[in-house]
Amino acid sequence: MHCKKALGYSTLGALAVALAASPAMGQEVHQAQQSTPAQGGASPAQLEEIVVTARKVAENIQNVPIAITAYSGDELKRQNAQTFPDVATLTPSLQIAPSQTSSAAVIIQMRGQVQQDTLATLDPSVGTYVDGIYWARAYGLTATLVDVAGFQALKGPQGTLFGRNTTGGAMLINTKDPELEGLSGSLSGTYGRFNQQSLTGILNVPIVTDVLAARIAYSGNRRDGYAREVNTGTMLNNVNDYTIRGKVLIHPTENFRLLLSGEKYHTDTLQDMGRLAYFSPNGLPSFEAGLEALGPAGCLANQAACLARGNAILAKDVGLATSQYQTSLSSIPRAILTAKTFSATATLGTSFGEIKAIGGYRSTDSQLINSDPDASSVRILYGAAADKYGFAARQAMEQWSGELTVTGKALAGALDYAVGGFLFHEFGNDDTPSSTLPSSASSRPADWARLPTISARSIPRVSAFMANPPIT
Numbered sequence: 508m509h510c511k512k513a514l515g516y517s518t519l520g521a522l523a524v525a526l527a528a529s530p531a532m533g534q535e536v537h538q539a540q541q542s543t544p545a546q547g548g549a550s551p552a553q554l555e556e557i558v559v560t561a562r563k564v565a566e567n568i569q570n571v572p573i574a575i576t577a578y579s580g581d582e583l584k585r586q587n588a589q590t591f592p593d594v595a596t597l598t599p600s601l602q603i604a605p606s607q608t609s610s611a612a613v614i615i616q617m618r619g620q621v622q623q624d625t626l627a628t629l630d631p632s633v634g635t636y637v638d639g640i641y642w643a644r645a646y647g648l649t650a651t652l653v654d655v656a657g658f659q660a661l662k663g664p665q666g667t668l669f670g671r672n673t674t675g676g677a678m679l680i681n682t683k684d685p686e687l688e689g690l691s692g693s694l695s696g697t698y699g700r701f702n703q704q705s706l707t708g709i710l711n712v713p714i715v716t717d718v719l720a721a722r723i724a725y726s727g728n729r730r731d732g733y734a735r736e737v738n739t740g741t742m743l744n745n746v747n748d749y750t751i752r753g754k755v756l757i758h759p760t761e762n763f764r765l766l767l768s769g770e771k772y773h774t775d776t777l778q779d780m781g782r783l784a785y786f787s788p789n790g791l792p793s794f795e796a797g798l799e800a801l802g803p804a805g806c807l808a809n810q811a812a813c814l815a816r817g818n819a820i821l822a823k824d825v826g827l828a829t830s831q832y833q834t835s836l837s838s839i840p841r842a843i844l845t846a847k848t849f850s851a852t853a854t855l856g857t858s859f860g861e862i863k864a865i866g867g868y869r870s871t872d873s874q875l876i877n878s879d880p881d882a883s884s885v886r887i888l889y890g891a892a893a894d895k896y897g898f899a900a901r902q903a904m905e906q907w908s909g910e911l912t913v914t915g916k917a918l919a920g921a922l923d924y925a926v927g928g929f930l931f932h933e934f935g936n937d938d939t940p941s942s943t944l945p946s947s948a949s950s951r952p953a954d955w956a957r958l959p960t961i962s963a964r965s966i967p968r969v970s971a972f973m974a975n976p977p978i979t
Contacts, residue, residue: 860915
């Protein structure tokens with residue numbers, strides 16, 4: 508199957524007006540502890556206040572009637588959460604797994620809601636918002652968490668304030684803004700197993716005191732592959748990526764601020780597609796394997812030998828499933844992604860509340876050169892193969908978004924309100940070729956007629972699957 512899609516749509520919606528909420532129920536609060544001197548020399552630990560923006564305003568998590576799990580950036584560092592999937596392991600009811608087709612994308616599940624494909628025509632069930640910008644595609648969420656201020660997981664439908672594609676919930680990620688006072692920065696590096704090398708640098712520069720500041724953050728990661736593809740000797744599952752982000756804060760008056768941001772993420776890896784865990788003997792996968800090994804003439808001459816040869820090939824592949832350091836593939840999958848995000852956020856404080864306008868642009872260009880979804884040495888399920896067909900699967904998407912919100916209090920604080928509108932437009936192309944049993948499908952009808960025992964009635968359905976599949 509080969510499909511080429513072009514998308515273009517926009518939405519405009521009004522947000523809700525809500526009465527002041529009662530204390531939240533079912534929240535999970537992850538707070539850092541600090542020591543506060545007490546009488547008699549005791550120093551009991553005291554919880555800090557956790558501030559979230561689940562209702563478009565900054566407020567204490569205890570006053571928000573939504574199930575939320577929130578972490579500060581410092582807390583994520585203490586938990587050694589280095590990527591978004593790491594955060595999921597700390598957050599109940601949230602799972603983030605690599606996409607089966609590309610290591611540059613992820614599959615997000617929250618409270619059982621999940622979209623298991625990353626095609627451009629399919630939208631996720633969990634919305635992702637980074638610095639207030641909606642990321643329509645899950646490409647780029649494999650990046651390192653660099654200079655993050657906080658993470659919030661809002662569980663359950665969030666359509667009232669965040670719109671569509673939030674039936675399972677929403678993830679809010681905020682990165683650190685420039686600080687107007689004090690020159691600061693940090694530089695850190697790590698070295699680990701398989702020649703892993705990581706470098707992170709952060710620099711905050713006040714340009715005009717109390718008015719203008721800039722902040723830049725960089726993270727680069729390298730690691731050799733550790734899974735050996737036994738047919739070619741190629742080492743898979745390496746790491747090769749970098750993230751760079753720059754922010755400029757303009758604060759000319761006490762009640763107005765303008766924040767400009769630009770970010771780029773790039774990765775180029777040889778991905779490990781997993782392991783073949785099981786196949787049905789004498790089924791279509793076995794026939795396909797035998798056909799690829801012996802050719803149509805060999806299988807027509809001796810059907811039993813063809814199936815036996817196919818069974819042996821797949822059994823050998825299954826035997827490798829017990830080791831994470833070896834795999835047997837029909838091609839070497841390579842995933843390349845470049846994602847760019849630009850945004851401008853203006854905030855104005857007024858006598859009746861706060862007005863915030865957010866404009867954003869994001870592009871993702873993902874290429875998959877070779878693909879082996881069945882993770883075996885034969886082409887049962889087959890994707891792009893640039894080495895043979897001169898083609899790579901590519902998904903190139905662009906999006907524009909604009910949001911305007913007004914939040915505040917009225918009636919002597921008895922009413923909290925949030926009113927606004929959101930405009931979103933996405934367009935691009937998705938070229939994702941795939942095929943099933945390509946050698947069998949290319950056989951001539953006359954050849955099939957000479958194989959009476961190889962029929963849909965006598966052969967079970969395709970029943971080969973991989974170890975460590977995506978979320979179900």
